[in-house]
Amino acid sequence: MAKKTSLFEDLFHIASKLPWWISALIAVSSGVYLHSVATAPMPVYSDPQHLQSVLFSTVWRTFATFGQYLVPLIFAGGAIASIIQRRRPRKLFDSATTTKGNPLLSITWHEFEILVGEALRRRGYSVRETGQNGPDGGIDLIARKDGETYVVQCKQWRSVQVGVPVVRELYGAMAAEGAVGGFVVTSGTFTKPARDFAAGRNVQLVDGSVLKQWIAEAKKPGPRPTVEVVPERVEPAIVKPEVVVTPSTAPAPIPVQAPAPTATPPVTREAEPEPAALPPAPLCPHCRKTMVIRVARTGANAGGNFWGCVAYPKCRGIRPIFAPMTVK
Template identity: 90%
Template sequence: MAKKTSLFEDLFKIASKLPWWLSALIAISSGVYLHSVATAPMPVYSDPQHLQSVVFSTMAHTGALFGQYLLPLIFTAGAIASVIGRRKRRNLLESAATTKGNPLLSITWHEFELLVGEALRRRGFSVRETGKNGPDGGIDLIARKDGETYVVQCKQWRSVQVGVPVVRELYGAMAAEGAVGGFVVTSGTFTKPARDFAAGRNVQLVDGTLLKQWIAEAKKTGPRPTVEVAPERVEPAIVEPEVVVTPSAAPAPIPVQAPAPTATQPVIREAEPEPAAPLCPHCRKIMVIRVARTGANAGGDFWGCVAYPKCRGIRAIFAPMTAK
């Protein structure tokens, strides 16, 4: 049974997940607004028919009277918690980069998720923690980069290899979240069937060796903006054609303008070209519209790679904006 939380605990949790400057801004603006409501004179109604308005005004005035202190206090505390949490993540990564041996095995599963999230931030992703209350809660992190979404699952398995069911579960969650790719990160290793299943799909398996390499790179470079390309994506090379100039033997003939259409000659307009399909995020081939048969998006359309089943790259379909 899920533990019930109060409204103040929920607000504090939201404030601690926001950037500290946004929580501080909400604290200031809410305090100013509620103070203006609390100090405003109460309206006077002489007609008994306005009893409902009197009750509403009284409740609003009473709520603003207490809220002008409580809301700024909650969001100020959330801003402080956000700063402390950010510092904790940085210190955790710095400690893992300098600790001898295998630091991934000496931390808790929650610290492992924080470490993975900070490593992805150093690689140019914006990361949001899903807030799962356990080491096996499904999707642990939502990462975004260049307007695209990636799902992340963390497995701090110390003695057991991560098998294909975990990778298959993440691949199914990609379609449900509308993600173009995903990461499975572990402090250990992956089985061969898991690696075979991830091959041909936009799923990157990050074992303990690769994760420690990410941590070492983050230690050298420090926090940086988006510079790294999404997992295993190969951008097509752009080759400009060579222009050869040859002398002209004679002046080009003057083009003859076509006669304007008459009343008996219908005007034929060219059809507007259809929008080009996107490229596969994995193999860069053209994509086609497919229909999801299973999952939360069953019956919905999505972009699928034309090379399916050899390549299983997917993209979400967004409705085009139409001019009014």
Template identity: 40%
Template sequence: MARRKKTSPLEDVLDLLAMLPWWACVMLAAVSYFLLHPLAAPIQASDIQGQGGAMVGAMMQKAVIHGLATAGQHIVPLLCLAAAALSAWRRKQRQSLLTEVAQARNTDALDGMSWREFELLVGESYRQQGYCVAEIGGDGPDGGVDLVLAKGGEKFFVQCKQWKAYKVGVTTVRELYGVMAAKGATGGFVVTSGRFTEDAKEFAQGRNIELIDGPRLFAMIQRARQTQGPSTSEHRESAITTGFPQVQAKASVTEPTANSQATTRPDCPRCGAAMEQRTARQGANAGNAFWGCSTYPKCRGTRATG
């Protein structure tokens, strides 16, 4: 998809701050003002100690600090408040996009979106599933990764493709798989408003990569909107400020076992559905128990038992 144009350092800082929740930006504005305001106080002669060259050097240092603090005590809080407004607007935009698509009758609602809107929509749909989401834009050094998801201490990469004119090919999927291996991600998702080629589907088989085409994305958004409230987004978003901590899992489902003990059923790390305990029938782990997604073969997410 198309990428953003080059921006100034000020715009980069504003965009970085806007990744935080709006209330965090407001707090940063207040803290920055109270920290810089004392440094912006006028310089008094009694503040300078020493003689000769030492006094001149101290005065110059004080003057530089005073000048920077005087400007910074206004510029930095204003920048943080602007980021707060941008963060609040993006959150509202994400929720509006999700609501609009969820209420639509078919996948035509995905058509006509810009790449940025599509990326926001995909990110919000994963937030509603309980993931912490960082939007990195895909124009960095991470091989086209647009979103980084975190849930239960595990990291997932997402590549978004707002393509309707042609199918997403195997090159895109292979590229994401390479980044996953290099960065130690648990899994990955390639999300498109269109379709995937057969080569792409074949490559994803047996690998922890999930391909989500337009119809499946549309269904995922509808489920997410039905099962989660709008307030969930802000709660999940706040976790970004602490560097993707572990997210408390949804209420666990228990079921009795043969010996009448309760077994906790974890959530699938790929789609969030409940998992079922199974036994491997072949391969190196034949005979061993593991957790498999209850929606298999639609989703092939697995977890180790114990």
């Protein structure tokens, strides 16, 4: 059963979720407006038919008399709470970078979500929390970067490995949210079937060791990889031996007149079929560069093709290839 809240509690919650400067602006403007209503002269109505207007003016004036102090106080407190809430992720992340041992084991599930969101912000994403759904509830974060949307699910499972049902659920949520990719982040590890299912589907599995690496990399300047991809299989280049020509001291052979060539009919070859046209290359969802076709070496999509960023390994963005094709 949901807990009932008062109007003032709802206003304070809204004010704490807004940027602090918006809450501060509302506090000042509402105080000025309600003060002008409370100090305005009471209108006089001589017609009894205006009784309803008289009652409304009286009630509104009474509310303004008390609201000119109460409403600005609520939004001023909300502005302070907004500042504290926005400093909390940074403080939590900074403490995780300096804490000895495993910082993921000493925080709550909600602090774990805050830590993951701040880690993504440090990697160039804008992150929005979807609400406190509990330690096992739905999509926890919505991340955006370069106009693309990503869904994030956090699992603070310390003793149980995250299995394929969680990854499959996130993959389904990607289509529902119109996301191009997703993250499943855990303080523990993933099962092999979960990793096989995520391979080639633009779903990045971030276990505890990778998350701690993100935290450590936050102190280092430079771009960060955003999506893990399978490295491209590169065939070794065939180097032809150089032919060195050295001058010879032997006498030149006496030229012999060759017989006149006989006319031979021209040899015609059948035209080779042109290769099937490939689909136009899309743009990388991260760096917006042109993508190339790559071949997955491991995972459930081993031997299959996918679009990979041309700037790999600096950028690790991928996209699936929906139409089957063969790359020669």
